[in-house]
Amino acid sequence: MSYMKALKCRECGKEYPKEALHVCELCFGPLEVAYEYDKIKGVLTKEVIEKRAPNMWRYKELLPIDGAPTVGAQVGFTPLVKADNLARALGVKEIYVKNDAVNYPTLSFKDRVVSVALSRARELGFKIAACASTGNLANSVAANAAAAGMESFVFIPSDLEQTKIVGTLVYGGTVVGIKGTYDEVNRLCSEIAGKYGWAFVNINIRPYYAEGSKTFGYEIAEQLGWKLPQNIVVPMAGGSLITKIHKAFKELSILGFVGPVTTKVFGAQAAGCSPIINAVKEGSELIRPVNKPNTIAKSLAIGNPADGYYSAKVMRESGGWGENVTDEEIIKAMKLLAETEGIFAETAGGVTLGSTIKLLETGRISRDESIVICVTGNGLKTQEALTGKINQPTIINARLQEFDDLVKAAGKEYAVKA
Ligand SMILES: *Cc1c(COP(=O)(O)O)cnc(C)c1O
Numbered sequence: 001m002s003y004m005k006a007l008k009c010r011e012c013g014k015e016y017p018k019e020a021l022h023v024c025e026l027c028f029g030p031l032e033v034a035y036e037y038d039k040i041k042g043v044l045t046k047e048v049i050e051k052r053a054p055n056m057w058r059y060k061e062l063l064p065i066d067g068a069p070t071v072g073a074q075v076g077f078t079p080l081v082k083a084d085n086l087a088r089a090l091g092v093k094e095i096y097v098k099n100d101a102v103n104y105p106t107l108s109f110k111d112r113v114v115s116v117a118l119s120r121a122r123e124l125g126f127k128i129a130a131c132a133s134t135g136n137l138a139n140s141v142a143a144n145a146a147a148a149g150m151e152s153f154v155f156i157p158s159d160l161e162q163t164k165i166v167g168t169l170v171y172g173g174t175v176v177g178i179k180g181t182y183d184e185v186n187r188l189c190s191e192i193a194g195k196y197g198w199a200f201v202n203i204n205i206r207p208y209y210a211e212g213s214k215t216f217g218y219e220i221a222e223q224l225g226w227k228l229p230q231n232i233v234v235p236m237a238g239g240s241l242i243t244k245i246h247k248a249f250k251e252l253s254i255l256g257f258v259g260p261v262t263t264k265v266f267g268a269q270a271a272g273c274s275p276i277i278n279a280v281k282e283g284s285e286l287i288r289p290v291n292k293p294n295t296i297a298k299s300l301a302i303g304n305p306a307d308g309y310y311s312a313k314v315m316r317e318s319g320g321w322g323e324n325v326t327d328e329e330i331i332k333a334m335k336l337l338a339e340t341e342g343i344f345a346e347t348a349g350g351v352t353l354g355s356t357i358k359l360l361e362t363g364r365i366s367r368d369e370s371i372v373i374c375v376t377g378n379g380l381k382t383q384e385a386l387t388g389k390i391n392q393p394t395i396i397n398a399r400l401q402e403f404d405d406l407v408k409a410a411g412k413e414y415a416v417k418a
């Protein structure tokens, strides 16, 4: 049973059948999934949701598939961590980390969008999964396609982190490294999607893919006891996640699960690729593409973001704002999160926390309001960013005397048995 009504143009409102379409033929606006909320209201309650298994499909009435999910049945319901140590370090009252660094199966939020996209792709009769990726999507498409018995073609910029390349190749699909930026990869993939007719999760079936991100927002609200945070900080690449978290909050409000949406939504990017933040800071509606992104946050390095316009709008209209951070600030924030909360986030997490720190310093976020920061990927995948930036282990021979000398040199008193 599906509550999907149609695909609907975000600009002119024209409705389309629920097929593999993504652009309006009248105005070239992006298409989005529309639902029958009245009917959903009749069947979905907080109690029904709470009785279901702890994965993202507990909100299935609000997701764009007709039958049961056939890909990624275990994805989601990652921890929302009340980060009291981090709160003390930042001097804030209440901060939470939504931790998709431990999402199943490929340790990033992309498993959410991929499981929805590929479940829908199979309903539409596709046999081959494909994507243009900055890394995490590559991992997720390759893994989830393998588990679903689908063939996969994954296209990436050839200079990605080695771990993200290995973490794609291992699943046995075809991986193509393109000598160029993500935006060049994406342009090529649009041509390939048109010619070969495969399910490119973030191109020709993007409206379904994007809906998967809503579950990140539903989970935050449920884990806060069906409350919305006063502030949320979200990392942005193409700008889809940030708009869908806001859509999720609005839907929960429509269903009466939470009150009116007053959450201020903040976006975060790396200084070396900030097309959306630049527009927000300039007060411009126009997103000027960044031709040559240059940042260690490769997962966010999209110079021409598909949802840039809409994400800037969400920040503006919610009363939020945006910030960006240098590579040094990214690393500093990654270390702070690890040292205070024991969470090893990838570079994108450093972007989010680093930007949060700046938003606090400039007073854009108030220190006595609740804050959720979104950690969307795992630090084990971007280890080279830390090369030369963290301490090396102390090497000694396997002799107690050498260890005793070490302890002495540290200058700290440790009790020893008599
Ligand atoms: C893809 C990605 C994002 C952002 O995704 P968009 O929806 O394109 O803005 C954020 N963090 C990580 C780690 C990602 O891989």
Ligand SMILES: [Zn+2]
Residues within 6 Å of the ligand: 009, 010, 011, 012, 013, 014, 024, 025, 026, 027, 028, 029
């Ligand atoms: Zn239109």
